Amino acid sequence: MTGLLDPPPGARPARTPAPVRMLGLVVAAVVLVAVAVASVMVGAKEIPISTVLDAFLHFDPTNNDHLFVRVERAPRTVIGLLAGAALGLAGCIMQALARNPLADPGILGVNAGAALFIVVGINFFSLTALTGYVWFGFLGAALASVLVYGVSALGREGATPIKLALAGAAANAAFVSLTTGVLLTSTDAFEQFRFWQVGSLAGRQWDVVVSVLPFLSVGILIALCSGGLLNTLTLGDDLAKALGQNVARARVVSGVAVVLLCGAATAAVGPIAFVGLAVPHVARMITGPDNRRLLPYSLLLAPILVLGADVLGRIIARPGEVQVGILTAAIGAPIFIALVRGRKVAQL
Amino acid sequence: MSAAVDAAAFDVGTLAQTRARGRVRRLSVAGGLGVGVLAVFALSLMVGAAVISLPDVLSTLAGQGSRNTNYVVLELRLPRALAATLVGLAFGLSGAVFQNLLRNPLASPDVIGISTGASAAAVLGIVGLGLTGLAISGFALAGALGTAALMYAIAWRNGVSGYRLILVGIGLSALLLSVVSYFMTSAQVTNAQDALLWISGSLSGRNWNQVVPLLLSLVVLVPVTMVLGRVLGVLGLGDDTARGLGVPVDGVRLGLIVAAVALAGVATAATGPIAFVALLAGPIGRGLARDGGPALLPSALVGALIVLVADFLAQHTPFLPNLPVGVLTGAVGAPYLLWQLARTNSGGQGG
Numbered sequence: 261m262t263g264l265l266d267p268p269p270g271a272r273p274a275r276t277p278a279p280v281r282m283l284g285l286v287v288a289a290v291v292l293v294a295v296a297v298a299s300v301m302v303g304a305k306e307i308p309i310s311t312v313l314d315a316f317l318h319f320d321p322t323n324n325d326h327l328f329v330r331v332e333r334a335p336r337t338v339i340g341l342l343a344g345a346a347l348g349l350a351g352c353i354m355q356a357l358a359r360n361p362l363a364d365p366g367i368l369g370v371n372a373g374a375a376l377f378i379v380v381g382i383n384f385f386s387l388t389a390l391t392g393y394v395w396f397g398f399l400g401a402a403l404a405s406v407l408v409y410g411v412s413a414l415g416r417e418g419a420t421p422i423k424l425a426l427a428g429a430a431a432n433a434a435f436v437s438l439t440t441g442v443l444l445t446s447t448d449a450f451e452q453f454r455f456w457q458v459g460s461l462a463g464r465q466w467d468v469v470v471s472v473l474p475f476l477s478v479g480i481l482i483a484l485c486s487g488g489l490l491n492t493l494t495l496g497d498d499l500a501k502a503l504g505q506n507v508a509r510a511r512v513v514s515g516v517a518v519v520l521l522c523g524a525a526t527a528a529v530g531p532i533a534f535v536g537l538a539v540p541h542v543a544r545m546i547t548g549p550d551n552r553r554l555l556p557y558s559l560l561l562a563p564i565l566v567l568g569a570d571v572l573g574r575i576i577a578r579p580g581e582v583q584v585g586i587l588t589a590a591i592g593a594p595i596f597i598a599l600v601r602g603r604k605v606a607q608l
Numbered sequence: 609m610s611a612a613v614d615a616a617a618f619d620v621g622t623l624a625q626t627r628a629r630g631r632v633r634r635l636s637v638a639g640g641l642g643v644g645v646l647a648v649f650a651l652s653l654m655v656g657a658a659v660i661s662l663p664d665v666l667s668t669l670a671g672q673g674s675r676n677t678n679y680v681v682l683e684l685r686l687p688r689a690l691a692a693t694l695v696g697l698a699f700g701l702s703g704a705v706f707q708n709l710l711r712n713p714l715a716s717p718d719v720i721g722i723s724t725g726a727s728a729a730a731v732l733g734i735v736g737l738g739l740t741g742l743a744i745s746g747f748a749l750a751g752a753l754g755t756a757a758l759m760y761a762i763a764w765r766n767g768v769s770g771y772r773l774i775l776v777g778i779g780l781s782a783l784l785l786s787v788v789s790y791f792m793t794s795a796q797v798t799n800a801q802d803a804l805l806w807i808s809g810s811l812s813g814r815n816w817n818q819v820v821p822l823l824l825s826l827v828v829l830v831p832v833t834m835v836l837g838r839v840l841g842v843l844g845l846g847d848d849t850a851r852g853l854g855v856p857v858d859g860v861r862l863g864l865i866v867a868a869v870a871l872a873g874v875a876t877a878a879t880g881p882i883a884f885v886a887l888l889a890g891p892i893g894r895g896l897a898r899d900g901g902p903a904l905l906p907s908a909l910v911g912a913l914i915v916l917v918a919d920f921l922a923q924h925t926p927f928l929p930n931l932p933v934g935v936l937t938g939a940v941g942a943p944y945l946l947w948q949l950a951r952t953n954s955g956g957q958g959g
Contacts, residue, residue, distance in 0.1 A: 437939040441936075
């Protein structure tokens with residue numbers, strides 16, 4: 261049975277031996293913790309590490325710094341961690357589902373669905389609060405995923421990767437068209453939406469964390485357990501079926517994880533571009549194509565990129581900040597391009 | 609002995625029949641799409657604030673019009689309809705070439721950064737430098753070509769592999785998109801909305817100044833692309849096989865990339881990056897042609913049809929504010945592609 265879950269035949273075995281790979285995960289975890297600590301300390305007002313610790317251990321409600329750490333910086337960091345992890349995992353799953361290196365929540369319509377519903381919410385239901393965005397965004401992402409999956413599942417051979425990719429691209433086109441239509445007719449909605457659309461962690465407080473946490477934790481759990489399923493899917497439908505795998509069920513399970521992860525992450529921080537697309541490729545260079553190893557790496561690398569970009573955005577534009585969605589691409593893309601160029605790319 | 613000869617003769621017969629059927633299908637698909645394009649083109653010349661009958665339109669085109677119809681048809685409606693047709697052809701063809709060349713149905717100038725390069729340059733021009741009109745077009749063209757050159761140079765390592773080209777493309781695309789986002793959030797809201805209008809692609813107010821350069825470029829680029837595109841089927845067998853069959857793989861691939869980028873570039877310069885035409889036209893064209901080939905001509909015609917229909921709807925739908933055409937291309941093309949995917953029954957035909 262374990263033989264079924266091994267990486268696809270013909271794929272090159274991972275270059276990295278197991279102990280090094282484990283060490284890599286530990287290093288990534290340490291870096292992630294460091295970035296998270298920096299994210300609590302750095303910003304318009306520097307807060308030293310001792311004050312940060314005091315804020316949690318000996319909380320003094322009259323101390324402004326303590327309040328600031330607990331009300332602003334800490335939830336912002338938690339949201340960055342959660343959203344980053346969610347986007348990285350969702351990217352992995354979508355690339356495996358569509359068997360396409362271009363697949364990510366941005367190209368396959370999930371973010372566009374969330375964006376459309378939020379714009380409709382802003383324009384027609386006078387939505388202003390971030391917690392309201394969450395529900396609209398979630399609904400939009402879910403409907404987009406159901407539409408994409410439903411359309412490609414019709415027909416005899418079910419949701420093949422190529423049909424998933426094309427249906428996703430088509431749905432994305434339709435949603436973006438409708439969204440732009442609403443935005444061009446309403447300056448107010450556009451003014452509110454253009455900041456959300458870039459993707460930002462600013463102003464996210466515990467209420468946002470609380471409203472997305474259940475979805476994200478279930479989604480992350482399913483995603484981390486789905487490595488074996490994804491490996492069978494990358495074998496190709498015929499081989500997977502011949503080996504006795506239920507291809508349709510594997511797709512639905514991983515599809516549910518994508519909806520939970522993308523819907524909640526997009527609702528919480530906006531459609532942060534590039535993370536879901538690039539992080540899996542970088543992780544794949546370390547681990548090779550085996551999804552069971554790929555998913556934990558993406559889980560750790562993606563929030564490093566998101567939080568790192570957020571911290572940098574607060575440093576370079578003090579006392580203001582540059583939105584995290586702008587910097588994830590601005591920092592991530594050159595690294596990504598250098599990596600792609602520098603060594604032989606591990607294909608899906 | 610004679611039975612074997614009979615069987616061979618029978619095989620030759622069925623092969624000829626199959627080929628003939630394929631030819632008939634190709635001709636009827638191209639013919640049908642061509643008629644569709646002509647019909648919507650004629651409609652866009654006839655319908656407007658003042659409706660002009662088809663005979664009047666035709667006589668005006670032949671040089672026999674009155675002063676009124678001359679102005680309305682020749683100065684207002686014809687350039688706009690021509691621009692719609694030409695950019696549709698260019699985007700459709702460009703997308704089909706990229707998708708076949710990179711063997712990825714999601715690869716199109718929109719996705720791998722060519723249009724993003726044009727957008728970034730144009731938004732820089734609009735928001736950063738306050739440019740208008742033709743200067744923006746020049747910026748956009750330079751942006752598209754520069755991005756493509758950079759992409760090719762970065763991806764080059766003893767030849768260019770399609771996979772690496774795609775990955776470099778999405779990297780550059782993300783980088784350029786962050787430039788666009790930065791300008792969009794840091795600008796005044798009205799400037800940013802102007803930029804959004806340009807990024808969405810618009811045909812309003814197109815006149816001969818934009819149409820003539822576009823037409824001249826396409827007269828060169830379309831035949832070149834079509835001729836080079838004849839080897840796309842062989843390239844699809846893999847580089848080694850294609851080389852074995854005598855195709856100069858690297859040269860042809862570079863030629864096709866240059867042609868496809870130039871097509872997308874001149875079209876973007878004329879109207880802005882009309883969204884999703886390049887992405888949607890290819891799969892729809894291949895779904896209609898159903899011959900497993902690159903289907904360049906059907907894809908180009910589908911592109912023209914999408915833009916013409918979207919522009920017609922954008923101008924003439926009651927209760928709809930005068931939206932730029934790029935807002936509607938997605939809404940016109942996507943439902944059709946979704947429907948096509950949903951009703952496809954046999955393997956692989958959706959793509």
